[in-house]
Amino acid sequence: MLEAHGLTKCFGGLTAVRDVTTSFEKNRINAIIGPNGAGKTTFFNLVSGYHKPTSGRIVFDGQDVTGLRPDQVAKLGVARTFQSTNLFDQATVLDNLIVGHRLRTTSTFWDVVFNTRRLREDEHRCRAKAEEVLDFVGLSSVAHHLAADISQEERKRVAFALALATDPKIVLLDEPAGGVNPEETLGLAELIRKMIRKGLTVCLIEHKMDMIMSLADKIVVLDHGEMIAEGTPAEIRSNQRVIEAYLGADYAAA
């Protein structure tokens, strides 16, 4: 589904991602783990088009997407969330989501001036999509609340919903459970499973090991920009290099 071939990114003298070759399978939960500064978010930035790789290629769904702009990558079906999501606090949650489906519409400025049927249909479609994804993430009850008034966990769910509104094939989640309590983390993990059941592919960065080990089908471990291991949770848990670099003795397979 998504493949990286020899992906490298240098910022001046610093190599943030070095020669990473891996692939993420369709309809699976893929996880990227590693210590802070390992290059996880940089990897996401490369895949979603924010950074141009210094060398290497990215292939999505059989198509070379290396060097495309973020909005072009998004149109092809790559959605992502950020560690923190800036919502428009003065508007309702639903209002915040309507723009998410804009990329699947075609109306232009002149449609706006003349209030054409195409524009009205597009707006209707975007609103319906927003309601649909809000229902999917279980937030229909706060649809008409100000974005400023919802909880941290609800903000995370809204970020998921915004990504889903773009009709993606793969969703990249950057620390989806950062800053929420253990109970809410379970809820978010269940939501991620629900996305898989719907046919989506997920790739996530996370530090909560309990969540990753029970959730992921495949784990990629980065350290200092290099991939030091990839495999199933069981394989990763027993990998000596991973234990030394990141997991520590607690997670070593007994």
Added chain:
Amino acid sequence: MTTKTWQKPLLAILLALAIVFPMVAANDYYIYVMSLAYIMAIAAVGLNLILGYTGQLNLAHAGFMAIGAYTVGILTVDYGVPYWAAFVLAGLLSAIIGFFAGLLSLRLKGHFFSIFTLCVGFMIYLIIEKWDGLTHGTVGIIDIPAPAGIGPIRFDNTWSQYYLVLFFLVLSLWLMSRIVHSLLGRAFVAIRNGEDLAETLGINLMRTKVLAFVLSTFYAGLAGALYAGFVRFIGPAMALESHTFDMIAFILVGGIGTLFGPLLGAILLTWLTQSLQFLQDYRMIVFGPLLILLVMYFPQGLIGYWRQRQVRRAAASEKDRRLQRSALSSRQEVQTNA
């Protein structure tokens, strides 16, 4: 939901008040001041699109208003072009120059963009001031003709000009309302909330920002063209950044990123300035603290504050209804169980 039902009557009342205003105004001078406030409001509505909705602080806005005003001044006075032809050209020229200025300056982000546009504005000022042959330099352009009559309607007195300006104000607000309530407007707001997130949602940043910039300079150009025909004297100083800051003040007071905020701010501040005229420059002693208090207690501006309360109230009443409903159904359950 309830806000929508009485929004239309409220707008009708406001429009009626605006139409009646000249008839009840004590003298022509008041009508003149109100017309000027409307013209500044049109320019501020344009600035609000790029600043309030798209989140890009363009400090060259007064410069683009001056381009509009000078287009009308030069074409009508020096080349005998009819006012309305010059009026249309003024909007177009501002937008065209805005397109190229936007293409260049929007490559920069945040504060760098603002600083760059500050320079663009000052360059416009310098060109107007130094290019004597074209712009009459520091002397300015005098005796600009009033807008030519259309059919039987003539625009040769303060009353008729007031209604002309009001007409364009309503037109500007109507178009802006279309824009900001559409998917396009939502794309602008998405950029303001976070450029990275907007791009992730498939919004072409550069194209969308340039469009907002061009539209806002078009508004500035038309406001400048109206100003030239209304005041009938223009000088290079109107391009200075201090006028942009006036418009920013209108937007902050009325409500940044709200449709009517710039208009409310323009009217309030214009009349406040008028009524404090006797203090001369000391009026800033009143202005400054007022602005600070406003930013502290109403950071969203007056209309922004009001709108926020409306939404909160609607959400709360919806929640109440839901709670009542669930309480009712659980009581029924208890009864059936018993």
